[in-house]
Amino acid sequence: MQNKGLVKFFAILFALVSIYQLSFTFVANGIKKDAKAFAEQKLAEIKKKAAPGQPLPEVSELEVQYLDSLKKVDVFSLGFADYNYEDVSNKQINKGLDLEGGINVILQISVKDVLKGLSSDSKNAVFNKALDNAAKIQQGNESYLDAFFRAFDEAAAGTGTKLASPDVFANKNLSDEINFKMSDDQVKKVIRRKVDESVDSAFGVLRKRIDKFGVVQPNIAKLGQTGRILVELPGAKDVDRIKKLLQSTAQLExxxxxxxxxxxxxxxxxxxxxxxxxVAAKTTEDKTVVNDSLKAMLGNKSKDSVSKNTADLGxxxxxxxxxxxxxxxxxxxxxxxxxxxxxxxxxxxxxxxxxxxxxxxxxxxxxxxxxxxxxxxxxxxxxxxxxxxxxxxxxxxxxxxxxxxxxxxxxxxxxxxxxxxxxxxxxxxxxxxxxxxxxxxxxxxxxxxxxxxxxxxxxxxxxxxxxxxxxxxxxxxxxxxxxxxxxxLPAAAEIVQSEVVGPSLGQKAIDAGTTSSIVGLVLVCLWMMFYYGRAGLYANIALLVNLLFLFGILASLGAVLTLPGIAGIVLTLGTAVDANIIIYERAKEELRDGKSLGEAVVTSYGWKGAMRSIIDANVTHVLTGAILYIFGTGPIQGFATTLLIGIFTSLFTSIFIARIFIDRDVANNKPLAFTTNLTKNWFTGFNFDFIGIKKYSYIFSTLVVIVSCVSFYFNGLDEGVDFVGGRTFQIKFEKTVDASVISEELTKEFGTTVEAKVFGDDDQLKITTKYKIKEESENTDKEVNEKLYKALSKYFPGTKYEQFINTYDGKKVGVLQASKVGAAISADIKTNSFWAVIGAMLIVGLYLVVSFRKWQYSLGALAAVFHDVIFVLGVYSLGYKYAPFHMEMDQHFIAAILTVIGYSMNDTVIVFDRIREFLAGNRKGHFKDVVNASINTTLSRTLNTSLTMILVLLIMFIFGGESIRGFVFAMLIGIVIGTYSSLFIATPVLVDTMKQSDIDDIEKRHFTDQE
CATH class of the missing domain: 3.30.1360.200 (Gyrase A; domain 2)
Structure with missing residues (x-):
């Protein structure tokens, strides 16, 4: 390896920088523990001195006070610099709400209200018709403003009304920027800017409110040009109070x-x-006396009627x-x-x-x-x-x-x-x-x-x-x-999406994530040493360095660690050894061909060895990860972030760090076989005719697709609230309850169907309702919470409404997590998800056309990926009614599908690269024989990587927690079927779509006739 000293220098430098960045996280966590201990002690002292009935502060309030007192106090010194707590907290790895607990909301600034204000509350019929129609014709992922402009163009057709009409936007308030001579396109530019300014103003107002609210490390961000604002309040607990704080326009008069x-x-x-x-009122009043008499006999009274004694008052x-x-x-x-x-x-x-x-x-x-x-x-x-x-x-x-x-x-x-x-x-x-x-x-x-x-x-x-x-x-x-x-606020702020996570649930998620990470890391390391011997040890050292780099980069970027993000890190454990597996398998081939260890290492790490396959496989993976990041939100972006960073860090460590140790063995004439005595002949000597049985694989896969499509028609898919809108509550009861009984009681209270399913433990339910989901007001959210409490209060004796709904440390029962997705944002999520999947397949397909310079390679890969997506969807369609865990179609599921696309392409590209190499003259024989040889010679890498991935996913499935079990299961099924499709679908499609003239030309130019 050339420039070995430079690689060592950068490796040491990256390691030191990573340790430096992570040191702030360790210090911040220590101070937080001190803050909690101080708060608990302080609260105990206050309780001793408090008068009966005196209101007591919460532990979290005292924690915030303690941390605020340290903001400008030096708490960490590295010799060359001193840092106060504010500096330390800004540099640490922040935990997402699913780990920390707290409240996350997405606020939609009412563009309709902004437009009304800009028009000076115009009474123009065309303008108001467009305002009303905009919400009706608004399509998924389309802004309200764009929908309004379309609606206005339709409503104004033939009326002569323009956006620059004096009774629309050419009014006194906008006279400096809009006049009646301007065209609609000119006015639209001004209005877009004014709407953006209103959103910026709302953003500033909300930031001021949140800064004074008293939570540690609040986060507020604008979401593109959508007019939406994300607000995250880690550790916040009073749900109704916070929603009121955020939604209040503060119109004081x-x-x-x-x-x-x-x-x-x-x-x-x-x-x-x-x-x-x-007449209507009189009729109602006349009926009231009779109805009341009958209902009194039945022991029932109407909620909306006045009593018989007061009916005559009017x-x-x-x-x-x-x-x-x-x-x-x-x-x-x-x-x-x-x-x-x-x-x-x-x-x-x-x-x-x-x-x-x-x-x-x-x-x-x-x-x-x-x-x-x-x-x-x-x-x-x-x-x-x-x-x-x-x-x-x-x-x-x-x-x-x-x-x-x-x-x-x-x-x-x-x-x-x-x-x-x-x-x-x-x-x-x-x-x-x-x-x-x-x-x-x-x-x-x-x-x-x-x-x-x-x-x-x-x-x-x-x-x-x-x-x-x-x-x-x-x-x-x-x-x-x-x-x-x-x-x-310049306009009403409507909560279109929200999530509330209790601290106890967050701690449970941390424990599950930590367990799955440690178990996954240990098993992967043991497998690599068992299968590759000392070379596996070098891969494990590279893996540990990779994790150090990964966490160091996350800290330096100020990334937020979420539960799906932890899943991404655990998944990185499986992918990090993939490049080593590809290199080691190639080295074993070179050694079997009689090359020396030094020659085998140089060839394996070269462009004509494993490097081209590694680059092609990881480019496809990066493309799908990037699409996942672009189209995902919140925790899904956290998953994509860790996945993308993990790809780059694992490439560096696998290619350079592990090789440092291998080159040392070569220089010292130390034998290195890239195997052990037990695994020496595993996955070798394959000579299976994959192309010869293609008709059977076609039949099997066609049946899978048909059964899946039939299931889509009759069973459909269990679409989560991300796609259809609604509210979900994760509620823990004091003892086991019957989900069907709870569902009936809640349906009666809400007047619409409410679904209740066991979620994890038998005393825990996930409750879903679409009640008033199109109404975004603060009062509606509170009404839903109150109805939920009213219907379930008998299961929580002695628990008040605030204790049931709000989150707090040490909470044992009640609402552990609550989320809401409004109808408008669910349409956007659905649209984004569709284009994310389609876009991933098309972009990766385009890359393969460019890389392999023949469209047949791209078609084979896309056919395999399409097959994999249909298969996973089919499993979820057939199984969601019967599975002991949730199999919902939501953002996490789409993330799993995109990950499956990446790994399926990864597997397929490895085979295709070997086909390209063999067709270049490295293997003689008929076209189909060469293709079969390509699959068989890469089978050890395919199976080894897939088994490693399956092992990691199984650990996540078992230990990762209920909330990501369906997400992990989709990836688990996808990796299994992706391995199958890369062997039995992608390559046969490539063979069948090749023109016979091209095959004849290849054989004529590159092969000796064996007949």
């Missing part, structure tokens, strides 16, 4: 309110009108208790929708006094009370009427707020104090002065919810300071002050 007496007789008149003139009055001052009335939570429906009706709004026709009815924040006898909680909401106006613009908005702090009011209750800028202070003084004179009230409204409506009793308030008080707890005031300081 200050409105004058109408007092109850100012509304005159409106409510009495409205109530009478509803009683006498609304539809409105029976549902609302009149209030006083700015509070018009108090309504129970179950009746707010109906009262709101009444107040939005045009005929009812026409009864509002003429001077108050712009009144806006809004609800307060929920008021929670507990019945002292039943101990049951109930919620009520207060109704307010804001003094609206024609433009629907508040007298004062939250844009004037320059600072906000959580504090306590005069009664010692949690509140939020705010400071306004100069202009805001002036308007606030005028507004409070007017309220003082009129003895009125000012409602403080956040996201269309009234938080408080204080009166002004001491005259105009100067200085621009105000306070929000109400029914808050400390956490709520902290979050509210946080979002007010960060500013408002």
């Amino acid at each position: 200050f409105w004058e309110t109408y007092r109850l007496e100012e509304m005159g007789t409106f409510f009495e008149t409205a109530n009478q009108a509803l009683r006498t003139s609304d 539809p409105l009055k029976s549902r609302m208790t009149y209030g006083g001052g700015p509070v018009l009335g108090v309504v129970a939570a179950k009746d707010t929708a109906k009262v709101g429906e009444y107040l939005r009706r045009a005929d009812i709004r026409n009864l509002i006094p003429a001077d108050k026709r712009f009144a806006k009815f809004v609800w307060s924040k929920a008021n929670v009370s507990v019945d002292p006898k039943t101990k049951k909680e109930s919620q009520t909401f207060e109704l307010y009427a804001l003094k609206g106006n024609k433009d629907n613009v508040a007298p004062l908005s939250g844009g004037v707020i320059v600072d906000a702090r959580d504090t306590f009011d005069q009664l010692g209750k949690p509140a939020v104090s705010m400071q306004m800028n100069g202009q805001g202070a002036k308007t606030w003084e005028e507004l409070t002065g007017k309220a003082y004179t009129d003895k009125g009230f000012i409602a403080i409204v956040l996201d269309n919810v009234v938080y408080s409506a204080p009166g002004v009793s001491t005259g105009p308030i100067a200085g621009g300071r105000s306070e929000i008080s109400g029914n808050f707890d400390v956490a709520e005031t902290k979050d509210l002050a946080n979002v007010l300081r960060a500013g408002k």
Whole structure:
């Protein structure tokens, strides 16, 4: 090997750099352990001194405080540099949520809202029709903005309406950039930029909120040009609180309110009108008394009806208790929708006094009370009427707020104090002065919810300071002050995908990943030494160096380690020895042909030896890995990252590190046989006629494809929520439960089918529902959680809602993991997955055409890969109803399919390279004989590599954990069938598609006639 000294230099340099990078991870993990120990001790001390009923901090909060205190403190020294904890944490390998626990969400910034804002809430019929149609015609992987432009072009055809119309985008707000003379294409460029600016603005606002939330190493990133933002909060636990923090637009407004007496007789008149003139309401009311009598006899009452005793009060009055001052009335939570429906009706709004026709009815924040006898909680909401106006613009908005702090009011209750800028202070003084004179009230409204409506009793308030008080707890005031300081979002942020992982589940995943890694590493190393002897030891040393390089690069890149990422590392153990196997098998051939050890080594490592095969095989693998990274998201990208890095590091270590030891043996005249006495003749002397039995392999494979297609038609595939949208919950019960009973109870509660399956242990279920999956609001997510708790609470006696839903350290039962995939993003995932598989096959096929310069090679490889994909899909279609583990079609499954494509191509390319070599004149005989010889002489490499891979995958299947078992099983089946197809499908297709004239020409030029 030339430049041996240079290789050693770089190997040592890479090793030192890797150790340097990994040292930060070791230090950070040690500090985290110290933080946890400190937090537990501190909490114990607080508990001893705490008064009865005093709220206690969580361990995680105390951990964060400890780590924050070390941010600027030097905690690690290498002699030439000192590092504080912030530096150390930024350089460590971060664990993904599936290992760390926490919350991951993808937020979709509402481009529809942005467009409405840019148009100044245009009333143009064509514009609004396009807004509505855009969501309907939006295709998978298409942005809403592109769909809107298509919808606008269709709606505007023949109407003369343009994007630059004065009542669309050529308005006062955009007058500096858009004028009515511009073409639609010119306007589209401006609108695209404006939408991007809005997403950037939302990104900045969310970053400010998250930075102040108090979790270690939060991550926030924009996802391309999709208008989506990824937020990861490791260690976060309060699900509802975090979703509210992220989705709140923080649209703060200050409105004058109408007092109850100012509304005159409106409510009495409205109530009478509803009683006498609304036919539907009257019919419902007439039936109520009869229905109530019958239901009372049956011991049942309708949730949406009023009682017999109050029915004669009228539809409105029976549902609302009149209030006083700015509070018009108090309504129970179950009746707010109906009262709101009444107040939005045009005929009812026409009864509002003429001077108050712009009144806006809004609800307060929920008021929670507990019945002292039943101990049951109930919620009520207060109704307010804001003094609206024609433009629907508040007298004062939250844009004037320059600072906000959580504090306590005069009664010692949690509140939020705010400071306004100069202009805001002036308007606030005028507004409070007017309220003082009129003895009125000012409602403080956040996201269309009234938080408080204080009166002004001491005259105009100067200085621009105000306070929000109400029914808050400390956490709520902290979050509210946080979002007010960060500013408002430019548009609604909808959670289209989310995942919640409990810390206990994360620790379980770490344990499973660590076990599978260690067992896999030990078995691979033992096999290599058993089969190749001392040469196997050198391969094992290269493998360990490879792992050092792999982790060092992951640390230097700031990569996030996920459970699929660990699977990628374990898989790398199998692939890392592949190059050594190819080289060693070639060396054995050269030694059998009578060459010396030195000659055999030089030939094996040369371009005409194993190197060309290694390069071709790994290029195909890299191409599929790159496609997996491009089209994958989250954990799948983690898998692709480790896989790709592992390919490059294993190539370097296999080719250079192992050879250093081999060359040393050559230089010292030390015998090296690349085998042991026991395995010396294994997988040698094959002379099987693979081409001769091709019709039988064709028949078998054709039957497999037919059976698979029939199963697709009748059984289909178990499409996971990644592809169809929905919510899944992994729930651990206190004891074994019947999944079918749970499914029935949840289906009854949700009013739609809810699926429940055993997931791993018998006391653990995976629950899936599509309930309201197209509704993205924060309230919907909470509603689903509450329904889940309500239906299952009897299985969790003594467990409160917060304990059941939220994650925390040491949690034994309840929701261990929850995920949600919205309908829109599931369509994108499905589209990406389809193109990823098709793209992988086409790109690799194109590479083979270029490399081998004959399309028949590419066709043979693609036929084998297509066969493998159909086979794996067929197994999953036939088995998902009966398998003891989950066999879902999701992103992990697609990752497995792409990995199978890579390995199947890898196997096939090794055979094809030998065929190309033999056809170049290294073997005499008929074309079919040469092809058979090519397969037989590479069979030892094919079987050895496949067995190594199967061994590693079996370890992952057994020890890797339930969450990746289906993913690993797909790869396991794929490797087995991929080995078969490279031998019995790819090569026969190559032979059958070769033109006879080409075969005759080859035989004429390169072979001696043996007949």
